Amino acid sequence: MARLPRYLQALIAAGDVDQTTISSQGLARGAGVNSAIVRKDLSHLGALGRRGVGYDVAGLVDEISTVLGLSTERAVVIVGLGNLGRALAAYDGFHRRGFRIVALLDADPAKIGTEVGDLRIESADDLEDIVADRGAQIAVLATPAPHAQDAADRLVAAGVRAILNFAPVHLDGPDHVSIRRVDLSTELQILSFYEQLQAGTGGGDAVAGG
Amino acid sequence: MARLPRYLQALIAAGDVDQTTISSQGLARGAGVNSAIVRKDLSHLGALGRRGVGYDVAGLVDEISTVLGLSTERAVVIVGLGNLGRALAAYDGFHRRGFRIVALLDADPAKIGTEVGDLRIESADDLEDIVADRGAQIAVLATPAPHAQDAADRLVAAGVRAILNFAPVHLDGPDHVSIRRVDLSTELQILSFYEQLQAGTGGGDAVAGG
């Protein structure tokens, strides 16, 4: 259910505006999807809405948070402190949503010992010990592409169960480890494709950008 | 065709290793997908493979680059120079793939005039003029969430035809503008969900992470 986080965002926005109840259509607008799909998704979590009224905002926030496993804090390790890694380390969105960064690892001796935010960069040589000691469950991978698979293998062996990969390569891993990928230049390339399409038409035709 | 950039990456990796030809299965491994789907995707671009041999690496790179519109340089403007925006501005992956950053815009007077890489941050007040003058076709949005929709509206009005949105909100826009979203905390939340699932099982069951 990749849409739950979207709903959560829309719900929090609604709560900020002191809305106590929200309809599937209101949620759909906030999340940028169809209202039928909102109802179907939410009915999957149990019958949480009241007919004729809508969904209780606070109740749904709790329910979705629980389902997503956000009720307990998750320990995150960031591997690779280049431009992107550093920005991620400084990004407060993680902290705000219950993710605690427990370590920053890099292989470059020049970086080791320097501080980012209030954490010190440590040596990637000690990856296994650090992951185990601090109970890191999730890793954010922002190394150069050639080192990503190796780093991933070590993270998996050390007990990490989920990896968010920013390196522009496909990573292989065992089935019990979830690997997601975010690739900035891939996203831009997809946009480039659509942009080109638009340049062709007069700009009138519909192309879902989604 | 959201998979073409992946194929491109796998092809470039194959070329780096002096491979002159590649099978659908080899490409599939590199891109992390099924080989049948590779063949179907590529057959859609025309018959480019040779039976019994595979696909010509250099030829395919050219073909996919053309389809994605990467053969001409695209002008990109980055709006919002916080941690993430700055990292994106410094990210060389864009440049390497034919995207040229033509402007950096921010609303914060303290940031205006400072340099990031070899570009100076300019005032968001001049957004319309700057986008028009420099022919920016694609915008990267990394503003705080509350300003994202407003910035998007102005970008669209100024003639931008594609937006890559890093702000954690859904953006509305006309059909002729493609809007894609990358949300880091959403990604982490999805991982959190899978992580939780894994913690429940002994770690043996299969859960696709992709």
Next chain:
DNA sequence: CTTTGTGAAATCCTTCACAGCG
């Protein structure tokens, strides 16, 4: 004997439309 290109089957996901509850 290898590997593409592609109909057909299977699967997944979305939308429609409406019964039923409040």
Next chain:
DNA sequence: CGCTGTGAAGGATTTCACAAAG
């Protein structure tokens, strides 16, 4: 009435399986 919950319909995408080509 308004709005949820959901079967059924419709679309889209993925996988299978194999004929044809080199």
